[in-house]
Amino acid sequence: MERRDFFKKAAVVAGAAAVGSSTAEANLTHQPIDNRKVSTVAFPEKRPLIMYSDRPPLLETPREVFTSALTPNDQFFVRWHMPDIPTHIDPDTFTISVNGLVEKELKISLNELKTKFEQVEVTAVLQCGGNSRSAFTPIAGGIQWGSGAMGCATWKGVRLSDILDHAGLKRDAEWIGFNGSEKAAYYETPNFVRELHLDELDDHVILAYEMNGEDLPYLNGYPLRLIIPGTYSDSWVKMLSNITVTNKYKHLFFMDVAYRVPDNKCECETPQKKAPKTKPIRKMNVKSVIGYPTNGAKINNKSAVVVRGVAWDDGHGIQDVMISLDGGKTWDKALLDDGKLGRYAYRTFRYTFKPLEFGEKTIMAKAINKIGQEQPFDKEIKWNHGGYKYNGIDKVTVEVV
Numbered sequence: 001m002e003r004r005d006f007f008k009k010a011a012v013v014a015g016a017a018a019v020g021s022s023t024a025e026a027n028l029t030h031q032p033i034d035n036r037k038v039s040t041v042a043f044p045e046k047r048p049l050i051m052y053s054d055r056p057p058l059l060e061t062p063r064e065v066f067t068s069a070l071t072p073n074d075q076f077f078v079r080w081h082m083p084d085i086p087t088h089i090d091p092d093t094f095t096i097s098v099n100g101l102v103e104k105e106l107k108i109s110l111n112e113l114k115t116k117f118e119q120v121e122v123t124a125v126l127q128c129g130g131n132s133r134s135a136f137t138p139i140a141g142g143i144q145w146g147s148g149a150m151g152c153a154t155w156k157g158v159r160l161s162d163i164l165d166h167a168g169l170k171r172d173a174e175w176i177g178f179n180g181s182e183k184a185a186y187y188e189t190p191n192f193v194r195e196l197h198l199d200e201l202d203d204h205v206i207l208a209y210e211m212n213g214e215d216l217p218y219l220n221g222y223p224l225r226l227i228i229p230g231t232y233s234d235s236w237v238k239m240l241s242n243i244t245v246t247n248k249y250k251h252l253f254f255m256d257v258a259y260r261v262p263d264n265k266c267e268c269e270t271p272q273k274k275a276p277k278t279k280p281i282r283k284m285n286v287k288s289v290i291g292y293p294t295n296g297a298k299i300n301n302k303s304a305v306v307v308r309g310v311a312w313d314d315g316h317g318i319q320d321v322m323i324s325l326d327g328g329k330t331w332d333k334a335l336l337d338d339g340k341l342g343r344y345a346y347r348t349f350r351y352t353f354k355p356l357e358f359g360e361k362t363i364m365a366k367a368i369n370k371i372g373q374e375q376p377f378d379k380e381i382k383w384n385h386g387g388y389k390y391n392g393i394d395k396v397t398v399e400v401v
């Protein structure tokens, strides 16, 4: 598909789906956590995904996709903040600008990125800080995502540090601002901009133009996006247009208001008493999601079921995934894959058992990382009003027939 024509096509598809979804059962599925009925839609380059909005596109990956370490591009979730994303990108004329406190301002074309700098790859989990928000009680504000506002891909591109070295940072450089190409629709809504402190920069931070061996899908930030392995994806700016180096933190909307948690030890608060200070969410906590079976699945009594799923953290690495079939009283180790995709990737797990009774059965999964952090029981979950960083023990309830 010609990406330049993306939006003409997208509008037609979304329109058709909106009409279809009110009548056709085929466009319905179940939300992965609360199991309510939700509609699906297939945008260009995407298979049907759970739709929370079509403008801006907010699309969630269904649970059953999380049985493999890499999430296919056409099933990768989508999150945009602004309704007006560019309708047209020409890869031949696209450039990324680097300006601000640099010795030499740069405008780099896609072709130069691919030929003039060392090409590197990293496999890393991209997860929205609001992933699994619908599991919070009481309800936390925001899109009621199930557990599919995430995915894992092999990203290819160039190191941000190589680009900055090429431009040459001035002495007092401290903050790097990243700007997406989309425009705010209304005067009140600020552009999508994130800032990164120079201390957060390491060799794993890349500008990626490729995802799982293909160009980035349009909706995942074509032609270029920022990848910061181990951190939540609000800072993984898509459709990057420019990088600006400054010496002062600019109080930007998305940095100062959204994607923040209480700045206290438990990162928690109550709806009645909000924490006075907040901090950015940054590093991901340890988590697992079961991909098979899914809620409501019918499985056969006395025949083997292979529970499968994915586990990850911020790069410390997964030590174990434990499975419980008795509501969390006892736990048994699942088998992990060899981990060859690296410490920022999903580890897949599998666990085989034979159900011996009929009726409802709940399967729970709990990941433990290499520094001993583990997923909490729901009753230990710390609440925050933005509904960020949920990492409770995952569970699915199936029916043994």
Ligand SMILES: Nc1nc2c(c(=O)[nH]1)N[C@H]1C(S)=C(S)[C@@H](COP(=O)(O)O)O[C@H]1N2
Residues within 6 Å of the ligand: 076, 077, 078, 079, 080, 081, 082, 126, 127, 128, 129, 179, 180, 181, 182, 192, 219, 220, 221, 233, 234, 235, 236, 237, 238, 239, 240
């Ligand atoms: N330009 C731009 N980049 C963005 C955003 C956005 O709205 N605009 N949203 C961020 C957030 S909050 C998330 S969760 C991820 C979603 O990435 P995806 O759509 O590729 O899944 O993109 C991030 N980068």
Ligand SMILES: [Mo]
Residues within 6 Å of the ligand: 079, 127, 128, 129, 130, 233, 234
């Ligand atoms: Mo997000």
